[in-house]
Amino acid sequence: MRVKVLSRNPDDYIRETKQDLQRVPRNYDPALHPFEVPREYMRALNATKLERVFAKPFLASLDGHRDGVNCMAKHPQSLSTVLSGACDGEVKIWNLTKRECIRTLQAHEGFVRGICTRFCGTSFFTVGDDKTVKHWKMDGPGYGGEEEPLHTILGKTVYTGIDHHWKEPVFATCGHQVDIWDEQRTSPICSLTWGVDSISSVKFNPVETYLLGSCASDRNIVLYDMRQSTPLKKVILDMRTNTLCWNPMEAFIFTSANEDHNLYTFDMRFLESPVMIHIDHVSAVLDVDYSPTGKEFVSASFDKSIRIFPVDKGRSREVYHTKRMQHVITVKWTYDNKYILCGSDEMNIRLWKANASEKLGVLVPRERAAMNYNQKLKEKFQHHPQIKRIARHRHLPKAIYSQAKELRIMREARRRKELNRRKHSKPGSSPFVSEKKKHIVAVVK
């Protein structure tokens, strides 16, 4: 009698020789894979823990400056070049792959207040405390040659910042007022001013290239249109903004680094209320730079740490600090979205990974697939309390930790006081003012 039963030939399931791959027949029926949610949860937990284990963001420290690093500039065409200006007037050009300085030049007597590269990458500009604007070539002088600027412009007042247009041969300096210069001329084509106080930084918009933004000492941020001869509008905050940075992907968004430990992301069309307030630093925020994706930015603060914020969230996703790193004056995010450079006042430039647990270098396809899977699992289970607790945990230096605790207590106390006042007074007499609008004093057109 013929009976049909399962009969398997082991040759179909076992590899022929040791050189072959193992055979792995699959059956995706969910009935054969019980406990899918708890198992995925355990995998997500392991992935989160491993991410913390592999989070070693510090790569290298570029040593060489003899005074604090005051400003930095990225080379627009070369990912491995970065320029930095120090407080003793020295400008150094670094090669990031070899992690050494390839060129040094004495640019100014006194601080190098600003440095910016031209969009083509063949030259760069520096401004310093000696009231000059100097234009240098990116390639060093030949053997035996002396370091000489291409062009020097003498001004009447100290210039505190410089930025170059993203497309045209135009640059802007700021100091007493915002001057817009043509590269060929020795006097500015246009001078824009609004208010009586000095301006600390100026930045061109990378997308709508005729727009500029500047931060002044009288706590305001002024926006200019290069095509007109008068400024556009300004917003007055309750504390001074140190610098601002335009979002390279969104034409109208910019983020400003403020003295009141916060960063404000504004939409330039609606300056009455910021899009987002980023609260996490415990001391004045000195510099901010966007990632080339436009989704995140990094901020450097007087409290010896740098933080990475997503644009749409109010809290940082990452904080980098080292015992040796003192007040961070300037920070840059490289154009390949992978590295962060920060210059601090203890004469070092540090190179960090933008994603602390990322494996650098070429990944084998299996590795990449495993990493993508882990990433997706972490996203899927990110809201579970245990996983959130592990993913969020960062070590902070004692100073920042205790200061943050104190600030939290102060904020809670203020909020409780306001709540009590509202509860025990006539309803409607103290309206709710959103946190965002609290810090804006006025918008002037």
Added chain:
Amino acid sequence: MSLPGPWLGGSPAAPLIPPISPHRHLLLGGQRGHVAALDWQTKSLLCEINVMETVTDITWLHTETMFAVAQRRWLYVYDNQGVELNCLKRFNGVLRMEFLPYHFLLATASETGFLQYLDISVGKEVATICTRGGRLGVMGQNPANAIVHLGHSNGTVTLWSPNVKEPLVRMLCHQGGVRAVAVDSSGTYMATSGLDRKLRVYDLRAYQPLQSLVLPVGAGHLSFSQRGLLAAACGDVVQLWGRGAGKGGTLILWDPYLSHTLPRAAHSLRFCPFEDVLGVGHGSGFTSLLVPGAGQANFDALENNPFRSQKQRQEWEVKALLEKIPSELITLDPGQLGRVDAITMEQKHQERVERLGFDPQAKPAFQPRRKLKGRSSAGSLLRRKKKVANEEQRTKIRKSLEQQQAPEREPKAAPRAQRPALDRFKK
């Protein structure tokens, strides 16, 4: 295939359970202490020992390298070469054991009414539960959610999780003691047999009885195969019932599929995974029966691979240990972890409203824009406000009507290209 009696030493001992590991290894144990482990397909003997004590139950642990033997006094763990690895004195008087593979837990039921869970990866006792149900001689496991089913002499079946000291569910199944409990691999059906000679099939999702059958001799042992066939050992007769055609067919209890008479009374029966074979231990030895249609034809090598090499087994063991589910996650519904906890969300929202003094998620009241040229009189402002309020009310009513009517409407089948890939496995 039947193994001749003298192979077991000719003793009239009642051999026990043939648990078959997912990797085609067979473990035989006799009541007088004879324990043997062999590779069932190549017939190569791994070990054959005599533990010199009464053996009440044996089971493989997570791989074919270790097995646990419940001896008269204590619980012992042996290597597959017969070397004693552990003697667990806290587990005394164990009558039945169930291994929960994804949690690496060994659940044991003792004659004093204690249900104990042992984590074999770290060697710790996870939970000891005093079930207060008397002698626990009947035990089963739901492979879909790792819940342990215990049968009691008052006719109830209780469901246990290691996190709760009380049974999760108590079901009255029989008039008289429960003799055997079995749960199918998808966790939907539970078959129980009792001293009232009835065989009952329950739906485990709703805890409702589905079918009932009276047997001339009650079934002492029950087992479900991978494809849902039910095998029952009634004295020295083994009976099998098949399923209806198509996906999700019901058990055909009124018409037995197969039946086989054994030389002596059967003591245990288990289906071999991924094979059409049923292994029965009886008074004269061990018999394996061919049951067409019992085993799953296509296995997933990353889950259970009967043809794995030693290297593959080691890698699988490491991965399984990394994914080991902690015992705290054993619940009646294993998918609960993937759902939103609406109650906690509500609670947290209320606490936040209290703390802040206002509801941050509430929509601000509509403020009509101030228009010029006399269009901003009090009457027109009121009209505009009323228009928006009426519109909101209308959308609310429309939504509630849709919700009421939604279950009445027939679900439209999505076009082929948009259906998720695992739909073809749906029953």
